[in-house]
Amino acid sequence: MATGHTEPSSTPEHLQELEDERKKLRRLQIMIDMVMSVIAQDPNLSIEEASQMANDAKRAALAMFPDKELAFDLIYKPRLQRLMRERYRII
Template identity: 55%
Template sequence: MELNERNPEVVEVSAEERAEEAKLIRRMQMMMGMVMSVIAQDASLTVDEAAQMIADSRKAALAMFPDKELAYDLIWKPRFQRLMRERFRIM
């Protein structure tokens, strides 16, 4: 990685790095979609099991994207909260 000469705080990212990040994003989106589908569709799933799946998916997402906890909290946490409210009728 090289620093941009006009703005030293901006780091240029190679095409390979962008492709790898896009691949990780797609993988995470697929994982989150599968977790949400299981929670929404599995009638035998308990609240505790669903909560554990959400916690595990959060750990996996943060393992793929370290230091992106705020992004997770802004994007995925509200979706999971809404799903849990709808699925289990909890507030």
């Protein structure tokens, strides 16, 4: 039975917002993968430079997703920290 209104999840605006969110998330994932790849593979990268890259990645992530610092800290920070520990033999 038709109720005369459209579900909010099916409006063109909402669908566009979801698509934009997916694109930003994909960009974030690619950026994190690239940062991790450089940290893991560049033999001349100092620990200070690697730390700066990780910090810059976090700043970029928060620029794309304001108010999502907790999510970044739960999802990406542990991966970056583990890589830094392994790469630079940090205890």
